[in-house]
Every structure is written in structure tokens, then in C-alpha cells.
Amino acid sequence: MLVLGALVGVFGYFIGIIPILALGLGSLLLGVIILSLPEPTASKTSRLIILSSLPSLLDIDALIEDLDIGSRGIYIPVSGFGNVPKVLLPIKESTPPLLPPARLTRSRRVFLTLGRSENERGILLNPPGGEVVSALENLLQVDLSTIKMDEFAARIGFGFETLNISSRAVALESVGTTVRVDVRSLSIADLEERLRSEAPRLVAQIGSPVTSAIAAAISKVTGNHVRINDSNFDGSRLRVSLEVLESGSV
Amino acid sequence: MTSGIQKIEVFLISYACLIVSTVVVLSYLNVGQVDIYVAGFAIEYFIVILATAPYTPEESRRQRLIGIIFLIIFTGIVIERVLQLLM
Numbered sequence: 637m638l639v640l641g642a643l644v645g646v647f648g649y650f651i652g653i654i655p656i657l658a659l660g661l662g663s664l665l666l667g668v669i670i671l672s673l674p675e676p677t678a679s680k681t682s683r684l685i686i687l688s689s690l691p692s693l694l695d696i697d698a699l700i701e702d703l704d705i706g707s708r709g710i711y712i713p714v715s716g717f718g719n720v721p722k723v724l725l726p727i728k729e730s731t732p733p734l735l736p737p738a739r740l741t742r743s744r745r746v747f748l749t750l751g752r753s754e755n756e757r758g759i760l761l762n763p764p765g766g767e768v769v770s771a772l773e774n775l776l777q778v779d780l781s782t783i784k785m786d787e788f789a790a791r792i793g794f795g796f797e798t799l800n801i802s803s804r805a806v807a808l809e810s811v812g813t814t815v816r817v818d819v820r821s822l823s824i825a826d827l828e829e830r831l832r833s834e835a836p837r838l839v840a841q842i843g844s845p846v847t848s849a850i851a852a853a854i855s856k857v858t859g860n861h862v863r864i865n866d867s868n869f870d871g872s873r874l875r876v877s878l879e880v881l882e883s884g885s886v
Numbered sequence: 887m888t889s890g891i892q893k894i895e896v897f898l899i900s901y902a903c904l905i906v907s908t909v910v911v912l913s914y915l916n917v918g919q920v921d922i923y924v925a926g927f928a929i930e931y932f933i934v935i936l937a938t939a940p941y942t943p944e945e946s947r948r949q950r951l952i953g954i955i956f957l958i959i960f961t962g963i964v965i966e967r968v969l970q971l972l973m
Contacts, residue, residue, distance in 0.1 A: 654913070654917070654918050654919070654920055654923070655909050655912070655913035655923075657920055658908075658909050658912070658913075658920055658923035658924075659905075659906075659909045661920070661923065661924060661927070662905035662906070662908075662909060662923075662927060663905075665905070665927060666898070666901065666902055666905065668952070669898070669901070669952060670898065672948045672951070672952060673894060673945065673948065
């Protein structure tokens with residue numbers, strides 16, 4: 637708008653037609669106003685939804701603390717349009733990590749015992765960002781388990797922008813078993829910051845809603861178990877590093 | 887997921903429509919001075935701001951800044967016109 641206005645204005649000035657010059661000035665003016673607007677933030681409805689979901693997320697954090705769980709959550713892959721991966725939080729982390737069976741994604745149980753050792757017991761949760769994955773599939777009209785990582789990397793930015801999660805492009809880089817995702821201009825920055833200060837276990841072990849949505853989506857796209865290596869937030873930019881747990885490599 | 891059209895979008899659409907209307911009407915009236923167009927844009931800016939208020943504090947702060955610039959330009963145009971009349 638700014639460039640168009642300047643071009644039309646200069647053109648109008650040189651050919652001496654005042655209405656064209658005025659139209660150019662008007663476009664230039666609108667461009668300046670649009671540029672001066674603050675970054676879009678979550679709307680009032682979004683804020684209400686965020687505030688409503690916050691207590692549940694704080695409860696999960698308290699549950700993790702009460703059960704003295706120190707392990708990172710393992711996202712269980714799932715296939716099928718609209719189906720959302722689940723996350724298993726083992727009581728103890730093990731090497732190699734536990735790879736829970738895919739059938740668990742249909743389970744409605746929370747406290748699970750898969751074997752005798754402590755690392756085979758844990759809590760099975762719906763990931764905080766699970767429904768975002770479902771919304772992403774609805775928006776893109778694609779079952780994420782049927783597309784390749786390259787295609788997902790190309791489409792996640794459009795999906796996040798349309799779902800009002802971020803207002804800028806999302807960068808996704810996959811190197812070996814590590815996937816790094818960079819989300820800029822996060823629209824729910826206040827929720828992200830609040831969770832990082834009030835629910836640090838949830839953020840580190842399962843992920844905030846956006847981190848969790850990314851982990852769940854990557855799990856579905858790769859068809860492998862995924863866990864969060866690291867996630868950083870600097871006020872508007874979220875950087876997530878995920879580890880894809882391929883059954884052959886662990 | 888979005889909550890429909892937001893206030894700032896109403897402002898931008900209304901203001902863009904008014905700018906185009908002003909250019910169409912003034913060019914139809916054979917107005918040849920660009921300062922009259924700019925003065926029109928400035929007055930419309932304040933009208934649309936008032937009609938679509940209130941805004942969030944951050945939006946208001948930035949709009950106030952543009953408003954001050956507009957006011958300076960508008961005052962300059964008026965002073966220039968008054969001086970033209972006096973001389």
C-alpha cells in the first residue's frame with residue numbers, strides 16, 4: 637500500500653493530475669496507518685477461552701508435581717483424519733525411552749501400567765495442543781499422517797496464521813531425528829508467558845498448547861513417537877526442538 | 887477461530903472508502919489544489935476515529951500520534967490559506 641501510494645503519487649505529480657496525486661497520497665497514508673498498527677493479539681473471545689483453559693493446565697502441572705514425575709512426555713503417533721495423538725508421561729524416564737503402543741491413543745484411562753518397571757507406568761493425557769492439530773487438519777483438509785515432512789513444513793505457516801496462532805511465517809527444519817520449529821509473533825504470548833512462570837513442569841515435560849500442538853503434529857506426520865527436547869520463548873518468538881523417537885534407532 | 891471483523895478493520899475499511907470518495911467528489915468538482923484533498927483526509931481521519939472508538943490503549947496511543955501529525959499538517963494548510971487571504 638505504501639509503495640503503491642508513493643508510485644501513484646509521484647506519477648500524479650509528474651503528469652500534473654491532482655486527483656491521481658491525491659489518490660497516491662491517500663494510499664500512502666493508509667499504508668502508514670497500517671504499518672503503525674500494533675501486532676494482532678488474541679481477541680476477547682480468544683482471551684476468554686484462554687482464561688477458561690488455564691485452570692486445567694495448572695491442574696496438570698500440579699498433578700505432575702504431586703506424582704513426582706520427572707520424565708518428558710512421549711507423543712504417541714496416530715493416523716486418520718481428525719484423530720489426535722495422546723501423550724504418555726512415564727513415572728521415570730528410561731534409556732532407551734519407552735515407546736507406548738499406538739492403541740493407547742484410543743484409551744480413555746489416565747493412570748496406566750504397561751509393565752512391571754517404573755518407567756512402564758505413567759499418566760496418559762490428551763495433549764494441551766491436541767485439538768489444534770485437529771483444527772489444522774480441518775483447515776488444510778488433509779490427514780497429517782498421509783503427508784511428508786516437506787509438505788507439512790510448507791503448509792504449517794499458513795495453518796498457524798489462519799488459526800491466529802502466529803502472524804508470521806513458521807520455520808521448520810528437520811535434521812536427522814531432531815526437528816526445530818521457529819514460530820514468530822505468537823498471538824497468545826501472554827498465555828505462553830504465564831504458563832512458563834506458573835506451570836513450568838507442564839511446559840518442560842508436555843509443552844504449552846502451541847509447543848504441544850507442534851509435537852503432536854510432528855508425531856502424526858512422521859508416524860513416530862516424539863518428545864520435547866527444548867522450548868524457548870522470548871516474548872514473541874517460540875523456538876521448539878523436538879526429538880523423533882524412531883523405533884529402530886532407540 | 888477469529889471473532890469476526892475487528893474495530894480496527896472497520897476503521898481501515900471506512901477510512902479507505904472515505905479517501906476514495908473524497909478524491910472522486912473533489913475531482914468531479916474540479917478541485918485543483920492538493921492541500922484541499924489532504925485537509926479532507928485529515929478531517930475524515932478524526933471523524934472515523936471518533937465513530938469507531940474506543941480502541942485498545944496501544945491502538946489509541948498510535949492513533950493519537952498520527953492524529954497529532956495530521957493536526958500539524960491541517961494547521962499548516964489553514965495558516966497558509968489565511969496568509970494567502972491576508973496578502
